[in-house]
Amino acid sequence: MSSVLEIDRLVKRFGAFTSVDELSLHVNEGEVFGLLGSNGAGKTTTIRILCGLLEPTSGRARVLGIDVAKEPERLKHAIGYMTQRFSLYDDLTVIQNLRFFGGVYGLKGARLREREAWAVQIAGLEGKQDLLTRSLPGGWKQRLALACAILHQPKVVFLDEPTGGVDPISRRRFWTLIDELAGSGVTLIVTTHYLDEAERCDRIALMHASRLVAYGTVHELKDVFAGRVMLEVACARVLDGQALLEREPGVFEATVFGTRLHVVVADEQQGRRQVTDALTRAGLAPVAVERIVPSLEDVFIHCIEAEEARRRAS
Amino acid sequence: MSPRKVWAIAKKELKQASRDPLTLGMLLGLPTVMLLMYGYAINFDVRHVPLAVRDLDKSRESRELVAEFVNSTYFDVVSDVAAGDDLDRFTERRIAKVVLLLPEGFSRTLERGGSAGVQLILDGADANTATTVLGYASALVGAANVRRIQARAAGRLDLAPIDYQPRVFYNPELKTTQFLVPGLVGFILMLTAVLSTALSVVREKERGTLEQLRVTSLRPSELIVGKTLPYLAISLMATVLILVAARVLFGVAVRGSYLDLFVATVIYLIGALSFGLLVSSLSESQAMAFQVGMVTSMLPAIFLSGFIFPIRAMPQLVQALTYAVPARYFLVVSRGIILKGGALSEYTRDMGFLVLYASVVLTIAYARLTRREV
Numbered sequence A: 001m002s003s004v005l006e007i008d009r010l011v012k013r014f015g016a017f018t019s020v021d022e023l024s025l026h027v028n029e030g031e032v033f034g035l036l037g038s039n040g041a042g043k044t045t046t047i048r049i050l051c052g053l054l055e056p057t058s059g060r061a062r063v064l065g066i067d068v069a070k071e072p073e074r075l076k077h078a079i080g081y082m083t084q085r086f087s088l089y090d091d092l093t094v095i096q097n098l099r100f101f102g103g104v105y106g107l108k109g110a111r112l113r114e115r116e117a118w119a120v121q122i123a124g125l126e127g128k129q130d131l132l133t134r135s136l137p138g139g140w141k142q143r144l145a146l147a148c149a150i151l152h153q154p155k156v157v158f159l160d161e162p163t164g165g166v167d168p169i170s171r172r173r174f175w176t177l178i179d180e181l182a183g184s185g186v187t188l189i190v191t192t193h194y195l196d197e198a199e200r201c202d203r204i205a206l207m208h209a210s211r212l213v214a215y216g217t218v219h220e221l222k223d224v225f226a227g228r229v230m231l232e233v234a235c236a237r238v239l240d241g242q243a244l245l246e247r248e249p250g251v252f253e254a255t256v257f258g259t260r261l262h263v264v265v266a267d268e269q270q271g272r273r274q275v276t277d278a279l280t281r282a283g284l285a286p287v288a289v290e291r292i293v294p295s296l297e298d299v300f301i302h303c304i305e306a307e308e309a310r311r312r313a314s
Numbered sequence B: 001m002s003p004r005k006v007w008a009i010a011k012k013e014l015k016q017a018s019r020d021p022l023t024l025g026m027l028l029g030l031p032t033v034m035l036l037m038y039g040y041a042i043n044f045d046v047r048h049v050p051l052a053v054r055d056l057d058k059s060r061e062s063r064e065l066v067a068e069f070v071n072s073t074y075f076d077v078v079s080d081v082a083a084g085d086d087l088d089r090f091t092e093r094r095i096a097k098v099v100l101l102l103p104e105g106f107s108r109t110l111e112r113g114g115s116a117g118v119q120l121i122l123d124g125a126d127a128n129t130a131t132t133v134l135g136y137a138s139a140l141v142g143a144a145n146v147r148r149i150q151a152r153a154a155g156r157l158d159l160a161p162i163d164y165q166p167r168v169f170y171n172p173e174l175k176t177t178q179f180l181v182p183g184l185v186g187f188i189l190m191l192t193a194v195l196s197t198a199l200s201v202v203r204e205k206e207r208g209t210l211e212q213l214r215v216t217s218l219r220p221s222e223l224i225v226g227k228t229l230p231y232l233a234i235s236l237m238a239t240v241l242i243l244v245a246a247r248v249l250f251g252v253a254v255r256g257s258y259l260d261l262f263v264a265t266v267i268y269l270i271g272a273l274s275f276g277l278l279v280s281s282l283s284e285s286q287a288m289a290f291q292v293g294m295v296t297s298m299l300p301a302i303f304l305s306g307f308i309f310p311i312r313a314m315p316q317l318v319q320a321l322t323y324a325v326p327a328r329y330f331l332v333v334s335r336g337i338i339l340k341g342g343a344l345s346e347y348t349r350d351m352g353f354l355v356l357y358a359s360v361v362l363t364i365a366y367a368r369l370t371r372r373e374v
Helices: A043-050 A072-078 A094-104 A109-122 A138-149 A168-183 A197-198 A219-226 A238-247 A270-279 A294-311 B005-021 B021-041 B060-071 B087-092 B105-110 B125-157 B176-207 B209-215 B218-250 B258-282 B287-302 B318-323 B328-341 B346-369
Strands: A004-012 A015-028 A032-036 A060-065 A079-082 A156-158 A188-190 A203-208 A210-215 A229-234 A251-257 A260-265 A288-292 B050-054 B076-079 B100-104 B119-122
Touching: A004 B258, A015 A043, A015 A060, A015 A210, A032 A043, A032 A168, A032 A197, A043 A060, A043 A156, A043 B218, A072 A079, A079 A138, A079 B209, A094 A109, A094 A138, A094 B005, A109 A138, A138 A168, A156 A210, A156 A238, A156 B005, A188 A197, A197 A294, A203 A219, A203 B060, A210 A219, A210 A294, A219 A294, A219 B176, A219 B318, A238 A251, A238 A260, A238 A270, A238 B100, A251 A270, A251 A294, A260 B087, A270 A288, B005 B021, B021 B176, B021 B218, B050 B060, B060 B076, B060 B100, B060 B125, B076 B209, B100 B125, B100 B258, B119 B125, B119 B328, B176 B209, B176 B258, B176 B287, B176 B328, B218 B258, B218 B346, B258 B287, B258 B328, B258 B346, B328 B346
Parallel strands: A032 A188, A032 A203, A079 A156, A156 A188, B050 B076, B050 B100
Antiparallel strands: A004 A015, A004 A060, A203 A210, A229 A260, A229 A288, A251 A260, B100 B119
16 A cells, blocks of 8 residues: 655744644555544645645655645645635535636536536535525535535545534545545545544554644544453442552543543453442442443543643653 | 536525615615715705895995896895994804995996905804805905906907906806715715625634535636625616715716716725735625625725815825725726726726735635635
């Protein structure tokens, strides 16, 4: 598998603020690549650099072999980009939006008509061509925005938080569309903060406070707990319980998860006993302990906390 | 630049404009409404001034002089003042703005060849009107004198009569609307052209569609031309509407060549539209673009262009400022073409400044809009 996107020690500073700090990663052809992180983690900045809209401060990024800083104009012919807000013209109809973007991409004649028909079909807007875009529900708008962004059949497509503010059913439909595109050989880079969406990506990169803190397939990432066991613990006063368990030898991590604690230990039997005893002794009974499979959220919390600890240390 | 892509943008702009009756109404309707408002409101002409007359002489001569005032249509006799009436009463209660007093023995003095006195009492509260009225009255009395002298000369001394015939060129009746129409065209076009382009670009910024367009292979020049052309066309339509309205409502006809006027207007509009682009590059929201656009286009076009206040009467520093106001040059050219029937070739200096303005502003706007974020 060849890589269509390579980022090497990419840095972007806005004045004193570093938005992207020494980011290095690559994306393979036909992959659905998830770029995750909270707001302000540097996802959108990264995407905008990769689309040639922002100049990097240092480092290099190549998309389909094109240096994004040096040849942004050549790059634009080869990529598609769907911005955070579905950037359609609300006051134009579905078909007018498609014709407009087609015209802007330089499509004409039979090719334009063929792509229009294709776009209407994938967006599920047959028979709705003459509706004003304003009147469409969010899910339809989102699929139309995607169709507009890929009318010119780019090999690489960037989707910046494509599912923001869309209902769960539309979100699922949208992901089916993403999978279909990937199946036809298109490489997609998707930013999101939904973890269920991250699970659908072939590989993911997690950014936290401008840095890459986790990177790989979902399976690989879950390996951070390799050889260890995660227990879900219910007890009275979870915050006191967490403080107590963090100091307990043999407990690697204790994190609050809603009304419960997720505790990482080396061995299931020994861990259960230790946790139950410590909490009961401290008067935090009743205690219930259950072994669970770590979720992606556990992985991310682990990675982010490890990164914060590293920063505090340095 | 690909004409197909420019056309795609222009077509989209027009479709959006046609769906937005408010904007279209503003661009096409507002100019005519403004012409109406300003045309009727800014009127320095004084007519039908209420006049009270106290004619104590009651002779043929005295009646002739009063008739002279009435026939001029500048004055309407509203009241006759009797001998004992308090004169202040008329001006204080604003029954009349002017009182004309003809003393007893007016005609007798004239018969004797002496100089008969006539008194004019004037309400000076509105200084502008008073000055104008005074001018009219003096001119009327002067004309009457001229006629008397002519009659006397013809009858007794056989001297050639003094043929006093003042003539005013270009705007023979010195009507202010005539003078104002070219200025209004300049001012209205400036306002609508700047606002329409500025708002159309900033709207795309606000909605995020500009970002979407910037990732397409669209060149900035294609985007700029595509966005400007429709508004150029709409502004030209507005110009036609203003000229038609000026013709119908105020009888202002274009004396020069329409082609000359068209060329001058297009160059002026390119400057104004470019300025709108510049405003859009400085504004993040439509509200801000609107404010910036209003202040920077409307105020100079009214106050610093010579539209209402003559530039020569301004302080030196302000005069220097007016060189940066394109409406100043357009005003000279459009007044020349519309009122005097002048040709464009007579205004090379002003046209040169308009071309210079358009190229400088367009260059800056282009640089600002195409600059990549760093």
